[in-house]
Amino acid sequence: MFEGARSGTPEQAIADGRTLAEAGFDMLDVGAVAARSGPPVPAEVEAAALVPAIEGLADVGVPVSADTFSAEVARAALDAGADAINDISGGGEEMFGLVAERGCGYVLMHIEGPPRVDRPAREYEDIVDRLKSWFGGRVEQAVGLGVSEEQIAIDPGLDFDLTAEQDLEILRRLPELHSLGLPLYVSLSRKDFVGAVLAGSWEERWPAGEREWGTVAAVALAVRGGADVLRIHDRSSLQAVRVAGEIQGSSGKDAGSPNSSAIRTTEDTA
Secondary structure, eight states: OOGGGBOOSHHHHHHHHHHHHHHTOSOEEEESSOSSSOSOOOHHHHHHHHHHHHHHHTTSSSOEEEEOSOHHHHHHHHHTTOSEEEETTOOOHHHHHHHHHHTOEEEEEOOSSOTTOOOOOOOOSOHHHHHHHHHHHHHHHHHHTTOOGGGEEEEOOTTSSOOHHHHHHHHHTGGGGGGGOSOBEEEOTTOHHHHHHHHTSSTTOOOGGGOHHHHHHHHHHHHHTTOSEEEEOOHHHHHHHHHHHHHTGGGGTTTTSTTOOEEEEEEOOO
16 A cells, blocks of 8 residues: 555554554554565565564454455464455455355455456456456355355455546446445545546556545545445545445444444555
8 A cells, every 4th residue: 555554564553553443443454465566475474574463453442354365374364363354366265265264254355367466457348247247256156165145245446457437437336236235345545546536647647645535535425335344544534434424324334433334454564
């Protein structure tokens, strides 16, 4: 994520996480490998940064998810006290088997290939129909391997293998994804598509540090669209979730209450 969301060390991640929980965020998502493209990170290196942070946040009083696509690292994070796995890889037999074995929460994100690999976005006749078909197949596979549907939340993976136009179409039609019957986990914080909208082009998109208020607008509309969990970094976005939830009447989701499902995350790159 952007520089302002990185803790740098496990010790700082623990301190930051405690501060965020005190500020009213209802979950913490902790990761040690950036989602952007780059060389592979060995599991032992990732775990060495991630596991101490998870251990130090286990008693913080809110659920903690481990942001990893490595089943080996996910197992270590669960042993350290993580409540859920946030997986940007789109899942697979090894990860699904672990989630089934441990009974933990699981965020399944749409992606059309291996994570951390640059590739051109695909064109789809209807991107929302594609998401529904893709999630349907992945969830069927996970359930076949013993995962309960109650363990799964789905993330449309904005910016991952998607154009800015596709991201916007997904957000406009977010309520249609509720037909899958699973909680919607929407990661919006300072996304590239926000920078592209603000700049008027993808090539000249504003840097992440300048996307805070564009994120606020997207977050408020995602609440209106029925997002159940918002993965965000800024207190301004947390305010947007709460106020939008109250205006929306919480839609039965309690989105605007102090116990809302808004998530404040840190990208911990020790």
